[in-house]
Amino acid sequence: MNPADLCFSTATELAAALRRREVSAREVVTAHLERVDRVNPSVNAIVTLVADRALEQAAAADERLASGAEAGPLHGLPVAHKDLHDTAGIRTTYGSPVFADHVPARDHLVVERLKGAGAITLGKTNVPELGMGSHTVNPLFGATRNPYDLSRSAGGSSGGAGAALACGMQPLADGSDTGGSLRNPASFNNVVGLRPSPGRVPSWPDKAPWGQLSVKGPMARTVRDVALMLSVLAGPDPRSPLALDTPGSVCAGPLDGDIRGWRVAWSPDLGGSVPVDPEVRDVVRGAVEVFGALGCEVEEVCPDLSGADEAFLIQRAWQMELAYGPLLDEHRHRMAPDVVWNIEEGRKLTGPDLGRAQVLQAALFHRVREFFESYDVLLLPVSQVAPFDVGLAYPASVDGTGMETYLDWMRSAYLITMTGCPALSVPAGFTPAGLPVGLQVVGPHRGDAAVLRAGHAFEQATRVGERRPEVVAAGTTGGGRP
Structure with a gap:
């Protein structure tokens, strides 16, 4: 396999070839490091690289396999x-000047599980400051640029992860999602991102382990690869009190199969509750027609999402203050205005505010639960806009409606967060300007398998995710490693 084939093989194919020893981990890691050298200076997706360490791990992985040791499901994958x-032992900055030189002593649980499955760490992908927002830019490393148009945003907060996948710098990526941070960058970069059901992927360490607003999850270039990675990340852990008991291996279950007869609901604008740019609506409408061609019963309808907006904004502000309030007291002058604003919003909250958010979300859960008694999946736009100017903090307006805060333009994602339902972003098409648009596939409570099956069927019918960005071919030569 030549380097280009190695970098754009699916993770599933690559893992199988590695186990059969048709290619070595050293060859795979070297090919991806060469891709990082050539393309990363253009997109700024990977901000800390540990190339020598990765090559040492690859050599050790090859030696273990040669000795007859059993290979993990992600053996040799960077x-x-x-x-x-x-x-x-690897710098972790959270995109903040406050943590510019921070080197943790332990791995997060998702890193621990990926390494335990045989994955090899290449480095770290870029995020917004403290992970706040769906546009990846921070004072330490600057902005991550969209591989399909370098003048545009790569989304966020897992924006570096999405851009690195699109450019073939890695076959799999871990991310997290509070208000769309796995789904939005997947949509912007023409890759796949899954917000799993809360508890599907355990989290540790965690200041508020009983919270369900933020989840960790997988990103990849195909739905099958997302399922493979989910099978590694998912499963119980005694350090995570809300972790589901279902073993991770179940998540790698069969994706192929006829979805003919599935009852598919869809809405171009979440029942009229959010503005969506016409070019995005057009792509999503075309994607929905594919489900009709696959034999699904498609109906334009949306559950009642009233109360979701208020509940999300309250819970997010509370979470921001809990996580970063102490930083504000000591480092206000080193923090971005949007970060300061959201923490201060948390400080304004009262006990009745938090209680009201819980009541609103409980009512929302039951309305959505009843909705899914009649439908198998719900289709929606992931993002209300296509990738926007990388120099903007966030879009000033969407379809003529002004956006007052850095959160408003992602309501199409964060309203779904509040339902507690799993949601998948799968490549749906491109705008006339060649910018990627994702389709959001939402399933019933803990219906992760349903969204993966639906997304896989759509992906196989359309092959939209196989379109590569021009920067992959053009690239740059040389360039310093981060």
Whole structure:
């Protein structure tokens, strides 16, 4: 296999070839490091690289396999971890000047599980400051650029992960999602991202382990690869009190199969509750027609999402203050205005505010639960806009409606967060300007398998995710490693 084949093989194919010893881990890691050298200077996706360490791990992996040791499901696959996830002995900055030189002593649970499955750490992927927002830019490393148009945003907060996948710098990527941070960068970069059901992927360490707003999850270039990675990340852990008991291996279950007769709901604008740019609506509408061609019963309808907006904004502000309030007291002058604003919003909250958010979300859960008694999946836009100017903090307006805060333009994702349902972003098509648009596939409570099956069927019918960005071919020559 030549380097280009290695870098754009699916993770599933690559893992099988590695186990059969048709290619070595050293060859795979070397090919991906060469891709990072050539393309990363253009997109700024990987911000900390541990090339020598990765090559040493690859050599050790080859030796273990040659000795007859059993290979893990991700044996020899290179992965750069989100810079919000602690990596033992590797700089983890959270995109903040406050943590510019922070080197954790332990791995986050998702890193621990990936390494335990045989993955090889390449480094860290870029994030917004403290992971706040769906546009990846921070004072330490600058902005991650969209591989399909370098003047555009790569989304966020897992924006570095999404861009690195699109460019063939890694076959799999870990991420996290509170208001769309796995789904939005997947949509912007023409890759796949899954927000799993809360508890599907355990989290540790965690200041608020009983919370369900933020989840960790997988990103990849295909739905099958996302399922493979989920099978490694998922499963119980005694350090995570909400972790589901279902073993991770179940998540790698069969994806192929006829979805003919599935009852598919869809909405271009979440029942009229959010503005969506026409070019995005057009792509999503075309994607929905594919489900009709696959034999599904498609109906334009949306569950009642009232109360989701208020509940999310309250819970997010509370979470931001809990996580970063002490930093604000000591480092306000080193923090971005949007970060300061969201923490201060948390400080304004009262006990009745938090209680109201819980009541609103409980009512929302039951309305959505009843909705899914009549439908197998719900289809929606992932993002309300296509990738926007990388120099903007966030879009000023969407389809003529002004956006007052850095959160408003992602309501199409964060309203779904509040339902507690799993949601998948799968490549759906491109705008006339050649910018990627993702389709959001939402399933019932803990219906991760349903969204993966639906997304896989759509992916196989369309092959949209196979379109590569021009920067992969053009690239740069040389360039310093981060």
